[in-house]
Amino acid sequence: MSELVISKVDKRFGKTVALDDVSLRIKSGEFICLLGSSGCGKTTLLRIIAGLEQSDSGELQLDGESLTRLASHKRNIGMVFQSLALFPHLNVSRNIAYGLKMRGVDAETTKTRVEELLKLTGLTGFGARAVTSLSGGQKQRVAIARALALEPRLFLMDEPFSALDAGLRDHLQQEVKKLQKQLGVTTIFVTHDQSEAMALADRIVILNNGKIEQAGSPKEVYQQPSSRFVAEFIGANNLFDVTIESGAVRFKEYNLGSSIVIGTDLRGTQTLTVRPETITLLPPGNSSGNSRGNSSGNSGAFLQGAVVMQRTIGALIEHDIDIDGHLIKQTMLQNNDYEVSVGDTVGLSWDWSQAWFLPGESG
């Protein structure tokens, strides 16, 4: 149960900037997911926290104590490596007991603790097995148990489930989440899978090119992305470059509505983001083309276009819609019983309370 403060950490490898001015405060007991595409610096940040890599500048503080001069083996930070890094010459119990042995814990206590960890990770009865004889999921559990054996101050996991099949991954995600709540250990979980981050995190930290783009709850980063990168990176999204002038929000020649009704006091060029699932398809007649539908508050169609593609995904149908032959190809999910097929002209509307203007992009 420890609070970690990362301030202004930079790291370069030759010309590659791996981390660029990274600052983050992680609360005690928090479950953080570090999310980003390959090569964005996730592993590097984790390694710096674990003391396996030295940052070029910046500082780390764990419970107010600086980590800068503390060697890795003195930090008591449990880490699950991307390659798992189990000791191949030791059996399951000895793998888990390794840290305890290094610490000089007596044999009796070690034995009890190992049994406890085996039980905690669902490995009871596997203690004497060679780690090389385990399945992928079982190896994961050993790596987790080994990292937790010393009751670490921080628990770091580097893409632990990326090599597992979807079913097993879901299962282990739930177990890890439960385990973390139960132990209350401050956790940083690296992943490049946004649904995994969504499922696990108290707070998602999105890294891009070594910079933190946004840190917020799964709901926040989904509904209120702070940048174009986040808006496009997390989930499917529709971005509209709109202009707001004299109280009207305009997209190309369409008037989307008055800014008072929409509830924004922004001006100038803005980026509007609308999630596919908040979009409703309407018959085109309901749209007046250049003014907002006025029959039912803000539920009339704002835009209209032709359906160019349909894909059925389970209960939902995705539609790509071409608006006036412009480049905008949007993915929509039909959520009502209005049926359309490719080639039809349709109207589009959405709930403004779910739409979001990206901050800091006026110009």
Add this chain to the structure above:
Amino acid sequence: MNLFVPRVLGMTAFGILCVFFLVPLAFMVVVSFYKADPMAFYQETFTWENYQKFFSGFYLNVTLRTLWTTALGAVLVVILAFTAMLAIAELSRKWQLFWILVLLSLMCLSEVIVGFSWLILLSESAGIPRLLGALGFWDNPRSLSPSFGAMMIGLVMLGFSVVSLILYPQVAGRDKSIEEAAQTLGTAPHLVTLYVTLPIFMQTLIALTLTMFVYLLGVFVMPIMLGRPRDWTMTVMISDKALGDANLPLGSALAVIMLIITGVILLISLLASRKRTA
């Protein structure tokens, strides 16, 4: 696929090997019971005489000396090669390649050339003693060979490049995160090699030590070139008896005994290492 042809080929090759190994072996065993005769090679009678000579003391001593000299050489070769490869694996790609090429060229040199170059390096007039003398470290420089140390250097040089080249890919390609994991679990960096890397490689190192042991048992040139007669190993003694004294029966008996001892040692080691892994 029809496996008939490859099987026949394989069995034939194996058969030929067996014949060429077993026939001389059988001949050797038979000869070892003959009586030595300075005039002819041997008399075809049955005698335990040659074997009795072995237990008379002198040869027993040589055997013990041979075993521990060779074992020491094998252990030294493997320890040195392993630590050298650990160090080389830390270098940049370019330097790794450089050292691998050096090792490869070392391996191309014959036993005689390696022995001879050390003979020169250790001699009084050239090489190391002279250098030490010139630098003022040694008042009265003497030749360092022949000596036990010189012979040991020769033995180690012979095995070093082979063992290094066998170990290199495994050492350079090992998963470093295992060692990092050990650090996060409280192992000080300078102890990681001892606590983690060495145990992981232990099986390989034992196998290589045994191989080197058997290989060095048969080395002939190094003891003669760099060792004193009292450092000589059994191989040298056997050739000395068989060829020098033309006492083929005694040479054969000694060879048979060495073969049995080696076999027993290997068997015990294999059984022991199997028990450890199980």
